[in-house]
Amino acid sequence: MTAKTQYWLMKSEPDAFSIDDLKRKGQEAWDGVRNYQARNFMRDGMQVGDKVFFYHSNCAEPGIVGVAEVATDAYPDPSQFDPKSKYFDAASARDNPRWMLVDVKFVKKLKRTIGLKELQSEPALAEMALVRKGNRLSVMPVEATEWRHILGME
Template sequence: MIEGADDTKKARKPNGDAAQWNYCHWLMKSEPESRIENGIDVKFGIEDLKSEPEQIACWDGVRNHQAKNFMRDQMRIGHKAFFYHSNCKEPGIAGVMEIVKESYVDHTQFDKKDAHYDRTAKEDNPRWFMVDVKYVRHLKRFIPLTELKHYHLEHKSNGGPLAKIALFTSARLSVQPLSSEEWDFIVGLEDAEGLK
């Protein structure tokens, strides 16, 4: 069978919204600084991903249905994602990773010792899914949230690729889609000088 041939199920769109786009660029948030949740440190920054065997890790712990649906229904092998550092001293985009395994059951939902244990999840009817990501590279420079916000506000007023970026229009979503225009604009920033 051809890879991804059973797309009827995986590619179905929420609410049958015909206007929904199928994305192939993503932004995924993780916390690079130590924080204890349910007695467990949830720290996982881009350096932690880089240190993993083969620089691959499962993106576990997502406990929001919209974020999960993006991973389960739309993320495909080869898609690129920004590694975003959240809830830290300097929030922003640190680097690029690649999806290397499509969605499968997030085992941590059944693990009482995990920070994101979900007592309502049942083994025969899992609620949460994850993908595997591989470190690709750091951006040539860290792109701080403040800079992205600057362009977002400017583009909202005068037009531009970041006018509707989910980072600000769906700020709390931990797995976000980006249009190709948004992606390209942000990648282009690494060669520009940061804002003073």
């Protein structure tokens, strides 16, 4: 691998897909992303081997709960073509798919949840996309210095 490892944060609602689900399955397609910027991060930025913080969102204690790794290059999200899927997109064509995904594989579950409030209180993370007001992206880059700082918080 010639590319330098990059770091990401991916959000999932734990009642839809949790870190425990990923641990049980081992590897899973990260489907259902329907935001262009988040899609572009997966399509244009992510490389196999990149590290990912798994973040539980929209729950009692939102926060980073585990580490995963990008396991595949981006490929078309099949749910966009399935009329029965809640992620169906009638405007997306198989020869020109609108939505992409990557597979992620389980690396580890953290010993504890590193909560959003705790992350927000860390001066070293003040510029992190996650803690900036108004950022609701489900997929976002993490700087190497932020990655190391957060792992040190565990």
